[in-house]
Amino acid sequence: MILLERLIEALGSDAVKAAPEDLAAYAFDAYTDGGTPSAIVLPGSTRDVSATVKIARDCGEPIVARGAGTGLCGGAVPTVGGVVLSFARMNRILEFDERNRRARVQPGVINLDLSRHAAASGLFYAPDPSSQQVSTLGGNIATNAGGPHCLSYGTTVNHVLGLEVVDAGGEVFSTSVEDAGYDLTAALVGSEGTLGIVTSAWLRLSELPESVRVSLAAFDDIDSASEAVSAVIAAGILPTALEMMDAVIVRAVEAAFHAGYPTEAAAVLLVENAGLREDVAAAQDAIESIVLQHAARSWRSAESRTERDALWAGRKGAAGATGRIAPNYYTQDVCVPRSKLPQALRAVEAAARANGITVGNVFHAGDGNLHPLLMYDRRDRRQVGAVVETGNEILQCAIELGGTISGEHGIGWEKREAMTRVYSTADLAAMARVRDVFDPAGALNPEKIFPRGARCPEVVPP
Ligand SMILES: Cc1cc2nc3c(=O)[nH]c(=O)nc-3n(C[C@H](O)[C@H](O)[C@H](O)COP(=O)(O)OP(=O)(O)OC[C@H]3O[C@@H](n4cnc5c(N)ncnc54)[C@H](O)[C@@H]3O)c2cc1C
Structure with missing residues (x-):
């Protein structure tokens, strides 16, 4: 138990957990479970992180960083054990620079907390995953x-100005988007x-924008809604947000939130425009006219902040x-060119029907980013198999549509x-070389991103 002794000596017993119930609690994320960690460390500072990485390295233990564990692809799961670094205690906004519209934060700050803090200064943090209340x-x-x-x-990478990072050897380095030379900030995001x-x-x-308008367009069929999305973007209009929900999701959402969603619609588009009052009004009018031309049965705008x-x-x-609808759901996450949305949604529906699975679609339509939610009961092996097969077919369909x-x-x-379905061996080899530069021993989050067995020696051609 040299690992635990050394960690406790360096960080104190409060920061190190290794009871069976603690280890079990950190064996999973929102996707799956797998692998039992050797220890959980709750660092309070960069120095603690650096010390942990050095001790883990000396003891031959991998390191898995963890935020809130809401990841949907097993990213924070310690599949080969090792030390899980949970950032629950490093959750402070360290500097708030209103003048330059930026903030320095610790990694454990909850996304929405930053926007809440910034609101008093008329500012907000734009990337808003639907998990933002916890991630x-x-x-x-x-x-x-x-x-x-x-x-x-833009996504998170467009909003990160600089990073402080502990590398695989436990050393601390900093990056800034203002640095000359390679953009390491973007490489790390x-x-x-x-x-x-x-x-x-x-x-x-x-x-924070001067004016925000949110509207709801309801359609009798999904194809018309998808085509309206393509038409809005093709017309050169970029709403702040353009989200789609199908009938399965609308009914579930309305039953839970009573927000005024039309439960008889086959699909709805949630459209937000934000900015200067005149620009917002013009965009709303233009989008209303496009969706009505694409057979929207109704267009309704929220009249108050509460309704919005x-x-x-x-x-x-x-x-x-x-x-x-079901005790469990699996979220597939694929992108297709916006013009291919109707085909993609038809393929999702066909795959789910063929496998006997209920599917609900709720997604970032403006980006062509589909999120079919496949509903099932994980206690039923048949349903689990059917969900895996459906997810796989959707993935393949996205690839075939150029997504x-x-x-x-x-x-x-x-x-x-x-x-391996989207990258050649040479592509993967190039990525593996990058990883090797940062982490030659493969100790940081092993078994992630690269295909099984594809550490650099296997991927990089001799
Ligand atoms: C209901 C729901 C809705 C969601 N909606 C969205 C959405 O709209 N958009 C979206 O993008 N995602 C969404 N997600 C997925 C998930 O919330 C995001 O991937 C989120 O960014 C994960 O944050 P987390 O703090 O939970 O990280 P975790 O799940 O704990 O970790 C995710 C990955 O980040 C790594 N990591 C964590 N902290 C650090 C660190 N300090 N340094 C280095 N690596 C680190 C982990 O090792 C892991 O690989 C959703 C998830 C759920 C459950």
Whole structure:
């Protein structure tokens, strides 16, 4: 038990957990469970993180960073054991620089807490994953999280100005987007804890808009709704957010939130425009006219802040609302070109029907980023198999339509084998070389992103 003794000596017993119930609690994330860690460390500072990495390295233990564990691809699961670094205690906003519209945060700060803090200064943090009430900024950075408002504001990578990172050897380094030379900040964002451990970040804050309008368009069929999405973007209009929900989701959401969603519609579009009052009004009018030309049966705008918030609460709470349909759900995350949305949605429906699975679609339509929620009961092996098969067919369909295997949730453990479907051996070898530079021993979050057995020696051609 040299590992535990050394960790306790360096960080104190409060920061180190190794009771069976603690280890069990950190063996899973929102995707799956797997692997029992040797220890859980709750660092209070960058120095604690550095000491932990050095001790783990000496003891031959891998390191898995963990935020809130809301990841949907097994990214924070310690599949080969090791030390889990949980950032629950590093949850402070360290500096708030209103003048330069930026903040320096520890990785354990909850996404929404930053926007709440910034609101008093008329600012907010734009990337807003639907998990923003619980997911951490460290996890968001590591997965390059997206969200409804990323259609117009860009994903997390567009809002990270600099990072403090502990490398695989336990040394601390900093990056800034203002650095000359390689943009290491962008390289680290989305690296899923495999290149370094983020211990603080400078994040860009955006100005709260003067005016915000949220509207709901209801359709009698999904194809018309998808075509309306393509038409809006093709017309050169970029709403702040453009989200779609199908009938299965709308009914579940309305039953849970009573937000005024039309339960008889086959699909709804939630449209938000934000900015200067005149611009918002013009965009709303233009979008209304396009959706009506695409057979929308109704177009309704929220009349108050309360009504607007209720519509968003329904959208962001959609996954939880599906608990009324089945005890479990699996979220697939793929992207297709927007013009291929109708085909993609038809393929999702066909795959689910063929496998006897109920599917509900709730997704970032403006980005072509589908999130079919496959509903099932995990106690039933047949249903589990059917969900795996459906998810696989959806993945393949996205690839065939010219899309990608992950829109925003990342690759993690779940999709690492699928990497070979979209990348050649040479592509993977190039990525593995990058990883090797940061972490030659492969100690940071092993078994993630790269296909099984694909450590550099296997991927890199001799
Ligand atoms: C209901 C629901 C809705 C969701 N909606 C969205 C959405 O709209 N958009 C979206 O992008 N995602 C969404 N997600 C997925 C998930 O919330 C995001 O991937 C989120 O960024 C994960 O943050 P976390 O703090 O939970 O990280 P975790 O799940 O704990 O970790 C995720 C990854 O980040 C790594 N990591 C964590 N902290 C650090 C660190 N300090 N340094 C280095 N690596 C680190 C982990 O090792 C792991 O690989 C949703 C999930 C749920 C359950």
